[in-house]
Amino acid sequence: MRWIAILLCGWSLALTATSTRAQGAGQAVVVALDDAISPATAAYFEGALDDAIDAGARLLILELDTPGGLDSAMRDIIKRILASPIPVVTYVSPSGSRAASAGTYILYASHVAAMAPATNLGAATPIPVGGSPGGAPTQPGAEQPEPASDDESAGDAQPASQPDEVAPAGTASRRKAVNDAVAYIRGLAERRGRNADWAERAVREGVSLSADAALADNVIDLVAASIPELLAAIDGRTVELATGSVTLATEGLTLQRVEPDWRVELLSIITNPTVAYILMMIGIYGLLLEGYSPGAIVPGVVGSIALLLALFAFQALPINYAGLALMALGLALMVAEAFAPSFGALGLGGLAAFVFGSIMLMDTDVPGYGVNLGVIGGIATVGCAGMVLSAWMFARSRRAPISTASEALAGECGVADTPLAAGEAGWSIVAGETWKIRPTAPLEAGERFRVIDREGLELQVEPVRATAQH
Structure with missing residues (x-):
């Protein structure tokens, strides 16, 4: 019995020591998202979370500063x-950061929601990508449907109109998007025990809150000036995970920051709207140059790669396809100007369509997205310069002397190989070719x-000589 007691005591001490060592060796992974929520940021977060789980981290801290982003990427996170x-x-x-639009949903979904002083959240109204086909897109600040009454389910889509009324264009699609977003954020709020009514207002009315006001309204859990202060404040807090409740033990945790790897960085660069726009233009002009000079190879290869990368980026970006169609029409008209000169009508029309299409290409109502206007202006200027150069070269070619066909032989000189009488046929070299000649006056051998x-x-x-006499 004594040996059994000794073994049990030793085992208990070993477990205590192991637990103490585990607590001392714990770490918190820190991930920073400081841009629009996109497929690249979603991949970055998911990869960091997987690594943190595999490394046995105690928790993951998501440092957030975003104007919003794409709904699909937000839902993945x-x-x-x-x-x-x-x-x-x-x-x-x-301080000075924000969790607007998509950031508000992520904040509500998190196990612990915290903000630094002088930060804000809200403006969570959904904006349909590319605009609503039946009316104006829903966006913060726009006139929104009235909030649901207390006895209505906020997540259920309401009828667009009474049976004897005609709903305004676009109302049904807009209300569907808003009601879907309301149901989503209320579900997150109810799961985390946060203010669901304010969450609904953030979606329906686009309202925002400062950090202190959010804490007072039970939208967030705490305000902390730094990560160490945050860890101290949440130590001992109980949170609900998918696997059950867990009490946070954050005292003495070491922080490990995870930076995005090269694949995430590359995806982030490619899906930047301005970069995607430039890649598309490189692709189009590369293929055009290959068409003008078949066999050049390099423009075709570079253009094909750039165009494929641009198309990959476009499938992840809020593209306005009317703008894309206008750009294609503009390029076609500018190319047509080079082959069928119309005194600038085709070229100027194509340039206007190209510029308007470029401006419309990205849905700038989606926060954090839009093509730099300076880039659009630069590419439009290059296209205009190319059109002017083509017109100048065409005009110069009209004024140039004829250098081919029968007309080019008039005035060419040669030397007679043999003496020829007037009207007698002979052979001689003219313009590097052997021609049959018939003189109008006698020619001596060697005479020009x-x-x-x-x-x-x-x-x-x-x-x-006869010409000289004339």
Whole structure:
């Protein structure tokens, strides 16, 4: 019995020591999202969360500063947070940052929602990509449908009109998007025990809150000036994970920042709207140059790669296809100007369509997206310069002397190989080719003559001396 007691005591001490070592060796992974929510940022977050889980991290801290972003990428992030086996703490930081639009949903989904002083969240109204086909897109500040009454389910889509009324154009699609977003954010709020009514207002009315006001309204859990202060404040807090409740032990945690790898960086660069726009233009002009000079190879290869990368980026970006069609029409008209000169009508029309299409290409109502106007202006200027150069070259070619065909032989000179009488046929070299010649006056061997006309494959010539006498 004594040996059994000793073994049990030793085992208990070993477990205590192991637990103490585990607590001392714990770490928190820090991930920073400081741009629009996109497929690249979603891939970055998911990869960091997987690595944190594999490394046995105690929790993941998401430092957030975003104007919003794409709904699909936002939902990917939220799905991973809800299913995470470790707590995810979203911290809007540093001071001056915001968690607008998509950031508000992520903040509501997190196990712990925290903000630094002088930060804000809200303006979570959904904006349909490319605009609503039946009316204006829903956006913060626009006239919104009235909030649902207390006895109505906020997540259920309401009828667009009474049976004897006609709903305004676009109302049904807009209300569907808003009601879907309301149901989504209320579900997140109810799961985390946060203010669901204010969440609905953020979606329906586009309202925002400062950090202190959000804390007072039970929208977030705490306000902290730094990550160490945040860790101290949440130590001992109980959160609900997908696997059950867990009490946070954040005292003494070491911080490990995870930076995006080269694949995420590359995806982030390619899906930048301005970069995608430039890639598309490189692709189009590369293929055009290859068409003008078949066999050049390099323009075709570079253009094909750039165009494929642009198309890959466009499938992840809020593209306005009317703008894309206008750009294609503009390029076609500018190319047509080079082949069928219309005194600038085709070229100027194509340039206008190209510029308007470029401006419309990205749905700038989606926060964080839009093509730099300076880039559009630069590419439009280059296109205009190319059109002017083509017109100048065409005009110059009209004024240039004829250098081919029968007309080019008139005035060419040659030397008679043998003496020829007037009207007698002979052979001689003219313009590097052997021609049958028939002089209008006698020619001596070695005498120079000038071409005055051509009949079939025979040249009418006259001695240079006769020309001089004239």
